[in-house]
Amino acid sequence: MKEKLRTIIESSDTKAGLYFDFFIQFLILSSLIAFTVETFPDNSPQTQNLLWHFEVFCVVIFSIEYILRIYVADKPLKYIFSFYGIIDLMAILPFYIKTFLDLRALRVFRIFRIFRIFKLVRYNKALRRFHIAFNLIKEELVLFLMLTSIFLFIASAGIYYFEHKAQPEYFSSVVDSGWWAAVTLTTVGYGDVYPITAGGKIFTLFILLLGVGIITIPAGLIASALSKARKMEEENLKN
Incomplete structure (x- = not known):
């Protein structure tokens, strides 16, 4: 089971791995678009509610991905403190800080949601060169x-x-x-x-x-x- 998950999550050579990569990339871009729309001053309550639920959905998926990457890693600590591990954590951390530590001073951490764009580095050869x-x-x-x-x-x-x-x-x-x-x-x-x-x-x-x-x-x-x-x-x- 662990090897199958590793093949899907860490490799795009298989059809399942390719679909997984495309899904995560689509979710990253969609969440960034939602973050941008969220800053519009005239959003209706319905739009704000929709954006909130979409953000929850994204965070749940990214959280599952983060946990699975730790699980399939040969050296979990090495992944956690690696460039990709830190970026994956930063993609979900602002949500949990805002939700469970609803302090005004800590709401500034929401800006770190923009770090999700760096998650795309993993899925693009040209970006990986950087x-x-x-x-x-x-x-x-x-x-x-x-x-x-x-x-x-x-x-x-x-x-x-x-x-x-x-x-x-x-x-x-x-x-x-x-x-x-x-x-x-x-x-x-x-x-x-x-x-x-x-x-x-x-x-x-x-x-x-x-x-x-x-x-x-x-x-x-x-x-x-x-x-x-x-x-x-x-x-x-x-x-």
Whole structure:
């Protein structure tokens, strides 16, 4: 029984497995559409009731799927703490938090229902490559995030030094200066906060040039990793 369930749940080579995959994918997309409709301001009580019952149905199916995946896994704990295991849990957790812990502060967890879209990664080869690519470059990405954090702090401290006296309302501390540093390093530049001193403008120029490099590095890493992931898939198919 366990082997039959594993074949259906974890493989799409059989007709039953293919139908299971299509059903879960359809349910994921339908639940996301229902979540979107739920945000409409003029929904009638009947519509709200229908959406609620559909959400209950989705959560029941996703909960059964989650339990079955734990049951058929060779190493249940490994699945539970894996990328897919966490995503599967996040797909159902907001419902239970809202239902059994109906606290206003915890209702924010409902937004995590959008994580259901990541469940589609399991069922799509192209999307699966992103998972493979992430595993290939996760150490480089961690290093990149560390360096970005360092540059963010340097930018925040630097602009604070140049602009604090001229604009104390915007650059009152290094922490407050972090907003300017973030939008400048990412080259977004909202224009709501900007330097007015000569030193601040020169410093901003260097930060903007640095930001261009910060934007291009992860793009290059991901593109390279996706290319490697495709080659790995092709080699596996040949073998």
